[in-house]
Amino acid sequence: MAAPEADSALVERLRAGDEDAFMALVRELSPSLLRVARMYVPTQAAAEDVVQETWLGVLNGIDRFEGRSSLRTWIFRILVNRARTRGVRERRTVPFATLASEESAGEFVPVDLDRFAPDGSWAAPPRRWEEDPELALRSDEAVAKIRAEVEKLPDMQRLVITMRDLEGLGSEEVRNALDLTETNQRVLLHRARSKVRAALEDYFADA
Amino acid sequence: MPDLLTRRFRPGPAGGLPCVQMVELVTEYLEGALSPRERRRFETHLSRCEHCSAYVEQMRETLRLLGEVPPEPLSDEAVDELREAFRGWRSG
Numbered sequence: 001m002a003a004p005e006a007d008s009a010l011v012e013r014l015r016a017g018d019e020d021a022f023m024a025l026v027r028e029l030s031p032s033l034l035r036v037a038r039m040y041v042p043t044q045a046a047a048e049d050v051v052q053e054t055w056l057g058v059l060n061g062i063d064r065f066e067g068r069s070s071l072r073t074w075i076f077r078i079l080v081n082r083a084r085t086r087g088v089r090e091r092r093t094v095p096f097a098t099l100a101s102e103e104s105a106g107e108f109v110p111v112d113l114d115r116f117a118p119d120g121s122w123a124a125p126p127r128r129w130e131e132d133p134e135l136a137l138r139s140d141e142a143v144a145k146i147r148a149e150v151e152k153l154p155d156m157q158r159l160v161i162t163m164r165d166l167e168g169l170g171s172e173e174v175r176n177a178l179d180l181t182e183t184n185q186r187v188l189l190h191r192a193r194s195k196v197r198a199a200l201e202d203y204f205a206d207a
Numbered sequence: 208m209p210d211l212l213t214r215r216f217r218p219g220p221a222g223g224l225p226c227v228q229m230v231e232l233v234t235e236y237l238e239g240a241l242s243p244r245e246r247r248r249f250e251t252h253l254s255r256c257e258h259c260s261a262y263v264e265q266m267r268e269t270l271r272l273l274g275e276v277p278p279e280p281l282s283d284e285a286v287d288e289l290r291e292a293f294r295g296w297r298s299g
Contacts, residue, residue, distance in 0.1 A: 017297035019290070026289055031278030048285050055289050059296045110230045111262075113215060120216035120225025125258035129268050143275050150276075165273035171238065182240075190234035197269040 007071045014062050026055060029072065032167040033079050039159055040083035040094050050086050054079040069176055076177035095155035100180055103156045104187035110194035126201065135204055142200060149199040153192050160185060161192035224252045229259045233266055
């Protein structure tokens, strides 16, 4: 997360009409915005529209930005609002915070229970990936696998892991952008990460 | 510990956290959300259990790979349109 001082300097430049500052920010954040927008709308073209609308919203709102959240969080909030509106308009089921409770409810097992002995210790323990030179060579394939696994996750889990681990946003930024409680955000992240790890483990085991 | 685990596993007399619960807590650990006492228990187990430490390493590696999924940039056309929009905004 950018330091608040860095934020306020940037906000001043934007307000002053500094094109370089604006375009640099557009280049830096748009790929992340695009990826998140894509989860709400059916096509890449619609996602691009949403990102463009977001930037127009940023320009129109920048005078009212008070710095209560980071600039980045504020921009993501604008994006999520626009993307939801657009998703609803296109009659798509869009991820809402209410889904978060649904997706974090019920029992969840990060690792198949058959892999543990009756006393709860490992019976079929995980391998050490870092000692496996073969795996290091396959990291491109692993990234492709990860991408496919993330696609399969339920909506809110997918949004949270995308914002946290693909885009590198902080937990507070994600909570603010998506209106999630701290616990919900963490449970969604836990389930998403655990599933992706398990899928990778299966994938490497077949190697 | 969730009911499912309590029903199925009976941790040995050594006490502490069983491995099956370590995998439940790993995100809270990595997020810094454990209480100091829970954190100590987690780290004590980790320092003594090579399998759980392999598990946490796998999780860290998963996070590293997640960070490598390449982003897609906005199209040049969209970037040009935004530059125009910015100029319009500035002069308007």
